[in-house]
Amino acid sequence: MPHIVINGTPHQADEKTTVAAALMNLGITSRTSVSGQPRNPLCGMGICFECRVTIDGIAYQRGCQVEVREGMEVSTDAI
Amino acid sequence: MRYDAIIIGAGPAGLAAARAAKHAGKQTLIIDDNHGPGGQIWRGRDGIELKGVDRRFSTQITDLNFSATQIILATGARELFLPFPGWTLPHVLGAGGLQAMAKQGLNVQGKSVVIAGSGPLLLAVASNLKKAGADITLIAEQAPWSSLLHFGSQLLRWPSKLTQALQLFNINYTPNLWPIEAKPGEVLMSNGKTYPCNYLACAFGLLPNLELARLANCKIENGFVKVNRHQQTSVQGIYAVGELTGIGGLEKAEAEGEAAGAGTATLGNHQDFVKLLTRTFKLRDELKQLAQPDTILCRCEDIPFSRTTQCSSMREAKLQTRCGMGPCQGRICGPILEQLYGWPSDSVRQPLYPVPLKSLIQS
Numbered sequence: 001m002p003h004i005v006i007n008g009t010p011h012q013a014d015e016k017t018t019v020a021a022a023l024m025n026l027g028i029t030s031r032t033s034v035s036g037q038p039r040n041p042l043c044g045m046g047i048c049f050e051c052r053v054t055i056d057g058i059a060y061q062r063g064c065q066v067e068v069r070e071g072m073e074v075s076t077d078a079i
Numbered sequence: 080m081r082y083d084a085i086i087i088g089a090g091p092a093g094l095a096a097a098r099a100a101k102h103a104g105k106q107t108l109i110i111d112d113n114h115g116p117g118g119q120i121w122r123g124r125d126g127i128e129l130k131g132v133d134r135r136f137s138t139q140i141t142d143l144n145f146s147a148t149q150i151i152l153a154t155g156a157r158e159l160f161l162p163f164p165g166w167t168l169p170h171v172l173g174a175g176g177l178q179a180m181a182k183q184g185l186n187v188q189g190k191s192v193v194i195a196g197s198g199p200l201l202l203a204v205a206s207n208l209k210k211a212g213a214d215i216t217l218i219a220e221q222a223p224w225s226s227l228l229h230f231g232s233q234l235l236r237w238p239s240k241l242t243q244a245l246q247l248f249n250i251n252y253t254p255n256l257w258p259i260e261a262k263p264g265e266v267l268m269s270n271g272k273t274y275p276c277n278y279l280a281c282a283f284g285l286l287p288n289l290e291l292a293r294l295a296n297c298k299i300e301n302g303f304v305k306v307n308r309h310q311q312t313s314v315q316g317i318y319a320v321g322e323l324t325g326i327g328g329l330e331k332a333e334a335e336g337e338a339a340g341a342g343t344a345t346l347g348n349h350q351d352f353v354k355l356l357t358r359t360f361k362l363r364d365e366l367k368q369l370a371q372p373d374t375i376l377c378r379c380e381d382i383p384f385s386r387t388t389q390c391s392s393m394r395e396a397k398l399q400t401r402c403g404m405g406p407c408q409g410r411i412c413g414p415i416l417e418q419l420y421g422w423p424s425d426s427v428r429q430p431l432y433p434v435p436l437k438s439l440i441q442s
Binding site for chain 2: 013014016017018020021022024025029033034035037038039040041042043044045046047048049050052058059060064065066067
């Protein structure tokens with residue numbers, strides 16, 4: 001099971017799970033909207049960008065299109 | 080490397096096109112922005128055969144700045160969402176959306192799910208989520224019984240689809256019912272009843288992903304890419320297959336992909352089924368009146384319905400409110416505004432996705 005770091009806190013995720021699914025399984029919403037609402041994925045297929053997160057320092061990655069990798073650092077700081 | 084055929088999209092249509100192109104002796108490349116082949120229908124499936132085909136996954140196409148003898152667009156469809164109070168809450172996803180999440184590792188075991196919206200996808204989603212351990216408490220289809228009974232009688236023309244429909248039938252399937260308001264952990268439906276749910280999976284049909292076809296100046300007719308019997312678009316060398324040419328499902332997608340890849344005419348009349356689906360699952364007008372003044376239309380920029388009522392076009396809404404100006408570039412709210420106001424959202428420009436400045440500088 002890959003170890004990942006979310007917002008500075010270590011977690012474990014299941015193999016072959018995307019970042020967006022891993023966050024939902026942990027009960028962590030993927031982002032906070034410009035007016036402060038918590039958001040989760042909507043489309044699950046790379047269209048809506050609701051699952052956008054920062055992965056290993058690169059902003060605006062769609063969590064639903066990226067599988068978790070050992071040591072990955074995810075930040076739910078996207079607006 | 081110069082390719083004979085470049086296929087964009089590795090769902091059923093794109094995969095069929097790639098295999099047929101390879102079989103016809105073409106040097107073939109397939110590209111998808113997902114991390115593996117399968118599209119949404121076969122997302123996460125192991126052992127998809129692509130022997131002899133070059134492939135590039137995790138690759139977003141932001142511009143059509145490459146050439147090949149044949150470019151086959153197989154970019155599939157997305158869901159149509161309509162805004163209602165609470166649709167931005169974290170427990171509300173698309174219908175195909177929740178299914179896609181389950182296929183990519185979301186654990187739905189023991190979760191109660193209300194599925195709502197329109198189209199045959201609702202039953203397929205219910206079946207898949209049930210297999211994954213979810214408890215499907217309601218499937219609400221907005222179309223009336225009369226349309227669905229006519230649909231059922233017409234399915235006799237497509238025996239395999241009829242069999243599939245019977246296999247998918249679910250006791251909780253309820254026509255003539257739609258969502259009014261989602262609140263944390265529940266949803267109020269049009270029958271006045273509130274249904275508790277861990278997830279509300281809701282979408283109102285499918286729309287083709289037309290951005291690349293529009294960028295290539297392919298002729299769009301009635302919302303779909305216009306093609307001839309060989310799947311060629313109005314632009315020489317560019318072909319379109321699958322949901323881009325009409326929402327018709329797996330058999331149509333594979334038949335069109337194969338024809339485009341092989342260079343033959345498409346077998347069978349799939350457009351009759353496309354028309355039947357469109358007629359059956361026509362959206363009722365009440366659905367377009369669910370948004371309240373403070374209901375958000377543009378989820379990227381949090382623009383409420385009330386701010387768009389003074390505008391007269393998509394362009395004006397963009398300029399005045401930033402509606403459609405966020406990272407999804409209007410992919411979600413564009414179709415919503417088209418449904419609510421009749422404004423077409425047909426402008427595209429490269430890059431089609433937000434890209435790091437570094438990539439722009441390097442290109």
